Amino acid sequence: MASAWSIWPVPAAPGxxxxxxxxxxxxxxxxxxxxxxxxxDILYGSYAGPPRRMPYCYVVLRSKNHxxxxxxxxxxxxxxxxxxxxxGVEHWHDPRRVLALCGLRPExxxxxxxxxxxxxxxxxxEAFPNAHFHIARQEIERSLWALSQPERMRFxxxxxxxxxxxxxxTLAAAGRLTLVDKDMADVLPGIDLHxxxxxxxxxxxxxxxxxxxxxxxxxxxxxxxxxxxxxxxxGGLATGIDAGAPFHPIGIAVGxxxxxxxxxxxxxxxxxxxRRRVVxxxxxxxxxxxPTREVAPGLAISEICLADGAVSMVR
Amino acid sequence: MAPEEAAIAARLALKPLFDRLSALLGQAxxxxxxxxxxxxPERERLHLISMREQYAAAGDxxxxxxxxxxxxxxxxxxxxxxxxxGDILTSLEDRPTSAGxxxxxxxxxxxxxxxxxxxxxxxxxxxxxxxxxxCCAGRH
Numbered sequence: 001m002a003s004a005w006s007i008w009p010v011p012a013a014p015g016x017x018x019x020x021x022x023x024x025x026x027x028x029x030x031x032x033x034x035x036x037x038x039x040x041d042i043l044y045g046s047y048a049g050p051p052r053r054m055p056y057c058y059v060v061l062r063s064k065n066h067x068x069x070x071x072x073x074x075x076x077x078x079x080x081x082x083x084x085x086x087x088g089v090e091h092w093h094d095p096r097r098v099l100a101l102c103g104l105r106p107e108x109x110x111x112x113x114x115x116x117x118x119x120x121x122x123x124x125x126e127a128f129p130n131a132h133f134h135i136a137r138q139e140i141e142r143s144l145w146a147l148s149q150p151e152r153m154r155f156x157x158x159x160x161x162x163x164x165x166x167x168x169x170t171l172a173a174a175g176r177l178t179l180v181d182k183d184m185a186d187v188l189p190g191i192d193l194h195x196x197x198x199x200x201x202x203x204x205x206x207x208x209x210x211x212x213x214x215x216x217x218x219x220x221x222x223x224x225x226x227x228x229x230x231x232x233x234x235g236g237l238a239t240g241i242d243a244g245a246p247f248h249p250i251g252i253a254v255g256x257x258x259x260x261x262x263x264x265x266x267x268x269x270x271x272x273x274x275r276r277r278v279v280x281x282x283x284x285x286x287x288x289x290x291p292t293r294e295v296a297p298g299l300a301i302s303e304i305c306l307a308d309g310a311v312s313m314v315r
Numbered sequence: 316m317a318p319e320e321a322a323i324a325a326r327l328a329l330k331p332l333f334d335r336l337s338a339l340l341g342q343a344x345x346x347x348x349x350x351x352x353x354x355x356p357e358r359e360r361l362h363l364i365s366m367r368e369q370y371a372a373a374g375d376x377x378x379x380x381x382x383x384x385x386x387x388x389x390x391x392x393x394x395x396x397x398x399x400x401g402d403i404l405t406s407l408e409d410r411p412t413s414a415g416x417x418x419x420x421x422x423x424x425x426x427x428x429x430x431x432x433x434x435x436x437x438x439x440x441x442x443x444x445x446x447x448x449x450c451c452a453g454r455h
Binding site: 078137147165168172 | 339445
């Protein structure tokens with residue numbers, strides 16, 4: 001073991017982390033963590049299982065001439081105390097320190113895809129001063145509706161921070177926000193956005209990277225947001241349409257578990273049922289699936305794939 | 316009423332008001348966001364009608380309360396934010412037409428949020444975000 005915080009995982013399948021003609025490097029960056037999450041939150045109804053560690057992560061996609069992210073984490077100044085006090089979410093790290101793990105600065109990020117409007121994904125847009133943001137229009141419109149509901153319905157507005165909407169309004173006023181109305185192909189070269197309405201949130205987005213740039217890609221990755229928390233939600237890590245366990249949806253949703261299953265099917269179809277290519281950002285096992293460098297509690301980088309000629313950030 | 320019971324009663328009375336003020340801030344921000352990003356004016360009008368009703372109810376609730384022991388800072392934050400929200404609502408009803416109007420409105424929204432955040436008391440359940448349905452919801 002290289003250090004107390006280094007884990008060298010099982011090597012990836014041949015040809016996967018260095019796929020020919022890969023346009024983007026893809027890293028999952030852990031910026032905080034929660035130590036004991038009930039298994040029933042991760043797997044619907046499975047409260048008999050042991051609690052799990054839940055990392056909080058965002059994703060960086062880097063091509064030769066552009067840096068994009070999927071989600072931006074939360075603002076610790078506003079929420080750190082509440083999260084630590086009530087939920088044991090700890091070890092938050094500033095994006096400047098986190099992005100340095102892959103040699104970047106927040107100012108380098110040009111595009112951000114927000115998977116959903118919860119505070120831990122949408123809560124730190126101010127840290128990325130040069131980015132243009134994308135979020136589903138329906139996610140905003142229905143969040144607004146949810147906030148107008150009476151007290152007895154306030155579960156619908158869970159995890160929505162009014163401050164995030166205010167900062168998003170600032171982005172919109174500055175022409176830095178695109179509201180996504182429907183699935184979008186090539187929003188950046190090789191990157192598609194897909195809507196998953198009435199799932200974990202009102203209108204989550206999942207991101208598909210076609211890393212060979214082809215329409216019928218042989219090198220797809222999916223950034224799942226909170227549509228899954230774990231590979232266990234999609235039946236494990238086996239490859240093949242009939243491989244693995246049955247899907248088991250996450251336990252937390254304002255939409256339906258049925259829609260979560262449909263979203264899982266759509267994401268897996270996009271990667272030809274190679275389950276390790278659907279990347280869950282709250283998965284404690286990331287370090288066992290992808291090459292990972294753990295720097296400190298709540299601070300780690302998992303290298304999902306590398307662009308042609310790019311240098312590894314974990315070795 | 317014993318002091319402990321009084322404190323619990325005060326918290327129970329203040330929490331719905333605090334939650335409603337936070338939600339009103341979010342609604343105002345959402346309306347402004349959609350207006351800036353090309354929203355539907357008719358929907359915007361319906362949101363504003365709903366907001367106006369909730370604002371009135373929040374005002375009634377605040378007027379019926381006395382400063383709760385142990386939660387004076389939270390109560391004071393609510394007392395300060397309510398009229399700010401009234402001004403913001405009126406501005407939204409007048410429809411901000413210029414970039415300057417919009418910027419000023421955003422500044423007031425952020426200021427109101429800061430006041431409410433400073434007055435929050437997570438240990439008493441008074442916060443800006445309800446985490447009950449978040450991915451971190453499971454208590455450890």
